[in-house]
Amino acid sequence: MKAFLLSAGYGTRLKPLTNNIPKCLVPICGKPLLAWWMDLFEKHGINEVLINTHYLADEVRKFIEYYNAQKTGVTLIESYEKDLLGSGGTVAINKSFIKNEEKFLICYADNLTNIDLSELIKFHTKKQGMLTMGLFYTNNPKECGIAAIDSYDLIYEFIEKPKRPRSHLANAGIYVTNLDIFKYLPQKKFIDFGKDVLPSLVNKMYGYQIKDYLLDIGNLENYNKRKRSGRCDNYKTPLRISFTGGGTDLPAYYKQGYGAVVSAAINKYVYITMNKRFDDTIRISYSKTEIVDSLKEIQHDIAKACMQMAGVDKGVEITSISDIPAGTGLGSSSSFTVGLLNALYSYCGERLSAYELAEKACQIEIDILGHPIGKQDQYAAAFGGINYFTFERNGEVNREKIDISEDDKRLMDSKLMMFYTGIRRSADGILAKQSAETSEKLDVLNYMRNQANDMKCLLNEEGFNIKFAEMLHDGWQKKKSIVNSISNNDIDSYYNLALEAGASGGKLLGAGGGGFILVYCDEQYQKAVREAVGLYELNFRIARYGSRVVYFA
Known part of the structure; x- marks a missing residue:
């Protein structure tokens, strides 16, 4: 489905903010307004959007070019208007x-x-009118385009800024319509929908009452109201699956040369909700709840370090929930760190790049708290998608996005299976032991790093195929030899049962010792594999995006 997004105006009511920035790019919680619209369109299957430009068109054009380069599934088209x-x-x-x-x-x-x-589109389809107009309740009907609707939602009157309004339902500037609308567009150059078109559609269009959040930020009062709220409520950060190279992101290894991994974010998330409290106390809720008077009293070490780094020391409520339990090999602690940093800095009005989020998360987990972990999880959570990361001797991390075709993404989603072993464990002990024994296992770790290079080439040049399964299997056999506690008899048994039933290859995810087994399996053998393994299966897909804001209030 397609959409027009009308964005070309001067933003006069937002001056001086719009002296150097078009109103469609004003920042909301550190994120351009257009980016919020793109998230909304993608969520609801709008795959092509025409954006009209005029004022500061070059700035909007830069956004369009940048966004299209991300290949999100929504394509933007510019329509420049000289007048x-x-x-x-x-x-x-x-x-x-x-x-x-x-x-x-x-x-x-x-x-x-x-x-x-x-839901708006479903409503329009059901009503079968010429147009469906999104409506919201306003306390100032004399300042808006006002619709009066009957018990069937038919709009029987529409007047712009009426002197004697007959309702408080205002035009939200969100419509669904069809090609017949062109019969009602007057033959002139400048056409105002509210004045020139909508009045002629009375008794032919329906009103959809919006119950969701909606704020016209086209004036300074509303924009500052949004800004003063000081928060964006809900943030989600993906978990990750590591395909190959795990362990070469540890400093004990990459400081001798470089490390490399191939990993992907999945559509299982850590969610962070932030709210301003009515007083100066701090409330943090995770597997337990802390309510404290000062930052120094917080027991959760990552939360305390994140708040100290962001400079948030009072008057907030933070809640964390996750789709998957911690200690299962999907990088949940790093996703929590990245997500909380994203929330805290956005709360303060600062938008960090994915690279900055990942770097700060590494600083907290590794440098400040001294956790014996690597760097891949933080970067996978911050960037999202499928990536090849290298870890240089000086600690620098480089990212190369692996941009496989849509067909290969669908194949990856359909052929990869995950099974939960039922074992939860802390990765710290295994990783600390692996770091200590790195010098004795250089041949194995070099193999795994080189395999990451090969997998990147495979995905970029040939795509997702059976060779991917073979690499998973070979890498897992090598990884098991690094530290004895990476696998055990139960894990080996489950994995072998999957192979015997038809899986082509796989591995245990994470540092080892428990968590999830990942296998590559053609569809015709998947039922047999499920029955043979007998473990809980987690359905998942590859996630395109890293940590981001998903809801505001």
């Missing part, structure tokens, strides 16, 4: 953009919202 055409004029001159669409969206980029677009 502003109005909300209806942009649609009128771009009919070819939606010529084969049964229905499409028109949205005003002034809004900050988490509206359920899927």
Whole structure:
């Protein structure tokens, strides 16, 4: 499905903020407004968006180019307007953009919202009207375009800024419509939807009452209101699966040359919720709850270190939940660290890059707290997607995104299976022992590092195929020889049962000793593998994104 996102205005009501930045790129919790819209569109399956530009068009164009380079699944198209055409004029001159669409969206980029677009589209399909208008309740109906609806949601009156309003339901600037709308666009250059089009659709369009968050940030009062709230509530950070090279991200190894891993983020997450408290106390809820008067009293070492680093020392409530228990080999502690840092810095109005988040997380876990872990988990959580990371002798980390085709992504999602062994453990002991014995296992670790290089080449040049399974298997056999506690009889038995039932290869995820077994298995053998292994299976997919804000209030 396609959408128009109307973004070309001068942002006059936002000056002086918009003297040097277009209103569609003003930062909300450190993230451009357009980026919020792209997250919303992707979530609801909108795959192509036309953005009109005029004022400071070069800045918007840079965003479009950057966003399209990320290959998120949503493609942005620019429509530059030498002279502003109005909300209806942009649609009128771009009919070819939606010529084969049964229905499409028109949205005003002034809004900050988490509206359920899927429900809006379902509502429109059910009502079968010419247009569905998103509506919100306003206390100032004389300042808005106001719709009056009947018991069937049919709009029987629409007036811009009425002197005697008949309702408090205002036009939100979010529409679903179809190609018949072009019959109602007047034959002129500048067309205003609210004044020139919508009045002619009375008794032909329906009103959808928005129950989700929506704020018009097109004026300084509302923008500052959003800014003063001081928070973005919900942050999610993916867990990861490491395919090969694990252990070469430890300083005991990479300081002798370099380390390398290939890993992927998955759609299982650590969630961080932040709120401002009514007083100066601090409340942190994880597997237990702490309510303290000062930062120094916090027992959770990572949370305390993150708050100290970000400079947040009072008056907050932080809640953490995870899709998967800790100690299962999916990098949950590092995902927690990255996610909490993202939340804390955004709370303070500062947006960190994925690289900055990962670096700060490494600093906290390794340098400040002295955990004997590597660096791959923090970077996988911050960046998301499938990546090749190298760890240089000087501690620098380089990232190369592995951009496999959509078909290969679907194959990876369908052929990889994960089974939970039921064993939870701390990785610190195994990793500390591995670091201590690194010099004796250089041949094995060199093999695993070189295998990461080979896997990167395989995925980039040939794609996802059976050779991937063979690499998983070979790497696992090598890894088991590093430290005895990496595997045990039960884990070996489960893995062998999977191979005997038809899996082509696999490994234990994480440092070892428990957690999840990952296998590559063609679809025709998957039922047999499930029955043979007899363990809980975790359904998952590769996650495109790293740590990010997903909800605001």
